[in-house]
Amino acid sequence: MTAYEELAKKFKRLHALQEAAGMLGWDMSAMMPAGGAEARTEQLATLSVVCHEILTDPNLDELFDKASAETKGLDSWTQANLAEMRRRWLHATALESDLVEALSKACKRCEMIWRKARPKSDFAAVLPALKEVLNLTRQAAAAKAERLGCSLYDALLDEYEPGGKSERIDAVFTDLAAFLPGFLSDVLDRQAKQPAALPLEGPFPLDKQEALARKLMAAVGFDFEHGRLDVSLHPFCGGVPDDVRITTRYNEDDFMIALMGVLHETGHAMYERGLPAEWRLQPVGEARGMAMHESQSLMVEMQACRSREFVEFLAPLAREAFGGSGPAWQADNLLRHYNEVKPDFIRVDADEVTYPAHVILRYRLEKALIAGEMELEALPSEWNKGMQELLGVTPPEDRLGCLQDIHWYDGAWGYFPTYTLGAMTAAQLFAAAKKARPEIPEALGRGDFAPLMGWLAENVHAQASSAGFEQILEKATGEPLNPKIFEAHLKARYLP
Secondary structure (H helix, E strand, O other): OOHHHHHHHHHHHHHHHHHHHHHHHHHHHHOOOHHHHHHHHHHHHHHHHHHHHHHOOOOHHHHHHHHHHHOOOOOHHHHHHHHHHHHHHHHHHOOOHHHHHHHHHHHHHHHHHHHHHHHHOOHHHHHHHHHHHHHHHHHHHHHHHHHHOOOHHHHHHHHHOOOOOHHHHHHHHHHHHHHHHHHHHHHHHHHHOOOOOOOOOOOOOHHHHHHHHHHHHHHHOOOHHHEEEEEOOOOEEEEEOOEEEEEEOOOOOOHHHHHHHHHHHHHHHHHHHHOOHHHOOOHHHOOOHHHHHHHHHHHHHHHHOOOHHHHHHHHHHHHHHHOOOOHHHOHHHHHHHHOOOOOOOOHHHOOOOOHHHHHHHHHHHHHHHHHOOOOHHHHHHHHHHHHHHHHOOOOOOHHHOOOOOOOHHHOOOOOOHHHHHHHHHHHHHHHHHHHHOOOHHHHHOOOOOHHHHHHHHHHOHHHOOOOOHHHHHHHHHOOOOOHHHHHHHHHHHHOO
């Protein structure tokens, strides 16, 4: 066995264990009774330690040196796989096993407390647990920053967006923060001069919402032989490429929220299912970071499913599902609902125009917290202040403010900027896809996602982590990430 083959064997075992942990995590969020929390926390912590021990095996250092010489003449995928192995090894060897175990336990405990504190709007209840998570996250960030030669924040960002730099994000977000207020004002002025959307009378039974969601998932291409749809407090896509798990939450008064949430997660699922099977359980066979992952969910939800063509397809299905009739259930009215712009409190329910402001706020706050420039006690007030500055609204309670997202409470620091990077990427990819396959809009009007998904499968899904984010994007679209394409998309849709 060559050194590279030995590494590939170790990483295959590692990946299988990580997939098992992922399935346990899904079960914890969607199925597990509350009484199982402590046992599940111990199980996941143990798996974290075992995975960490595989990555920190003292023999790996020598194996990497030998494998580098072996792979010089081999194909680009093999070389990319070795580079991804090394990147993960560098992250892992920066941390002691005790810190990995402590952080895993702290995150799971904090998340379970958050689940009870959020509906009660009780930030004080979760504050001590969140302090422990932040303290341990800072320790991990410091160790990784020293190993990788970067800032604390960039060390955390690299876990979600390999090679990503906060300096680049700062520049993009500064421009976007300057563009959005004036644009938002213009959109709201235009919207105020148009007829208001006619109300859709509920209630909308949850079983009928689920049935419609499943029908649309199938239209996008979701394979129910390799995945399922369930309910959780916070919608997400988990599982593994051969068994993709989507969750959502339903509101009996508004079917649109859950429907678009399911379509969003279906975009994630299609990416996972489209990853190359021949590289399964190897680092190079995984998705190319969370910005690309978010681009795939937003491609489906925002670019495709909020288009006029798709809503023309959706309208009769919605009428049939909920017994609707009259002008309120026509495509034009549904489109006004789906493309309504309204500054509000909840990120996951935000429209396409105001969503980036939610992300910019979280990015600024988590950077300040990681750097020690603000204390956690100030988070609710700083959150509310930022919402007022960026969107002109102030959350009346913390469940609508700093308690709304699961990310910080379960340890995902450095994740938030990938959402808006993903929105920009989605706009750029969708423009390129339509240029390459002009039939895409008409096909969406028939509920036919095959042309769009075929293009994405070839240009994004099948590329996995064979190259960097910018390289894959430039190969697919002809240029690196260009925020102006996103701005042009917003102008075309909201200020035609």
